Amino acid sequence: MKKRFQNITNKLFSLAGIGLLLLVWQLMCSFGIIADYLLPSPLKVAKAFAKSFGELMQHAKTSLLESFFGLTIGLILACVLAVAMDRFNIIHRMVYPLLVISQAVPVVAIAPLLVLWGGYGIAPKVVLIIIVCFFPIVIGLLDGLxxxxxxxxxxxxxxxxxxxxxxxxxxLPGALPSFFPGFKVSVSFSIVGAVIAEWLGGNSGLGVYMTRVRKSYSYDKMFAVIFLVVAISLILVWLAGLLxxxxxxxKNKKRT
Amino acid sequence: MLLETQNLSKSFDGVKIIEDINLTLNNNEIVGLLGVSGVGKSTLFNLLSGLLLPDSGKILLNGQDITGKTGIISYMQQKDLLLPHKKIADNIALPLVLKGIKRKKAHEMVLKKLPEFGLEGTEHKYPDQLSGGMRQRAALLRTFFFNSRISLLDEPFSSLDTITKTQLHLWFLSIISKINMSCILITHDIDEAIFLSDRIYIMSGSPGRLTSEITVGASRPRDTGFTTSEEFMRIKKEILCCLHF
Structure with missing residues (x-):
């Protein structure tokens, strides 16, 4: 009972922190300390969000679909590779350095190449998401195995x-505790990866929409997209936690 | 004679760990194996269970050569090694499932035995939810399902507190006679060895050899009164003498 109460108060404090930040932001805008065209107030962002809700959902659908495919394929490839690396030492020795090097290559640098090779469709986005999601899963699972x-x-x-x-x-069951932290990181990477990939071109997706509103200087809408991406990312990580x-x-079943 | 080893020797990286081990285990017998740490007791168990191959010598079960074969004799360690992600019923049923028995059938077999091992009602719990004594009993039941004739026990009680240990000793003696199991029991504890064993081998030296063999005459099951009897003290003196104290 006491523990539960503590949990609730802890959550209240976290929410209060966020609320306070939004309040300060709103006040700074309301009193004209920050120019409205540079940083729109939270209220304005909320209005923009409500106004373009339909549009946002349409774009979110595209991005989520890309994330889903990228994450699923990345997950399968990562699991196969981790199991192979655990089973065969030769594969481990050959592939591990490549994996580390691949992580040192900046994603933003390869993204234009992917578009060049794969066009403006869904393919280059999915490939980029696979690349970002792959590593945390392989490392986590391999370590566990x-x-x-x-x-x-x-x-x-x-x-x-x-x-x-x-x-x-x-x-396999013993590796789960070290698999999931990596998996959660990958889940949140997957949506961010989709947005980055979409910046470089395409017909729909949150990244595409973001580029569009930026070019038309609608920063309120821009922030609406950012908040949406954050919200989606949080929800996905929460779902991964449930899984x-x-x-x-x-776990969580100790002797009382 | 149930189990017999003939001149078992084993070395690691050119260092001889054990040499010329000739031990026997008869039906319904508990044999204690007493010796200091590092003398090669666990190596001997790894040989008997087939995890290691001896450099020379043979292991015979009912006259048949089982040297280097796994899946025939398993052992139980000081750490209960219950898998934390499996419920107690699944943990105990594991050797049956590994042999290809369907999970449901294995569960039925396990459930029938739980009360005898004082584990009724724990089948759906995870190992972390059980006390140390219960976990050891669950591990012993798992060993029993693997091979109901012989078990190798590597310091099975040494991680428990004294009171739990004494209770478990008494329970162990009664259950072992009931299920007609033969055991080899590794221990550091001289009192434990005398209280539980019918016969005690003392292992010492480097490389480790079986240097003495002592028979404990008292019949089983025994009660705690035995631990203060003259017979008990006499055997204890003899063992201490063998260990060069």
């Missing part, structure tokens, strides 16, 4: 278990 308990593995070996059974009963709890029911 490699840190499997040696004694547990020996116990199963002594019981006559084969490699597949050891993977299924020990390695995490569902996949690991043994």
């Amino acid at each position: 490699r840190s499997a308990d040696k004694d547990q593995i020996n116990l199963l070996r002594a019981m006559g278990a084969n490699r597949w059974q050891i993977f299924w009963h020990i390695k 995490e709890k569902l996949c690991m029911p043994w």
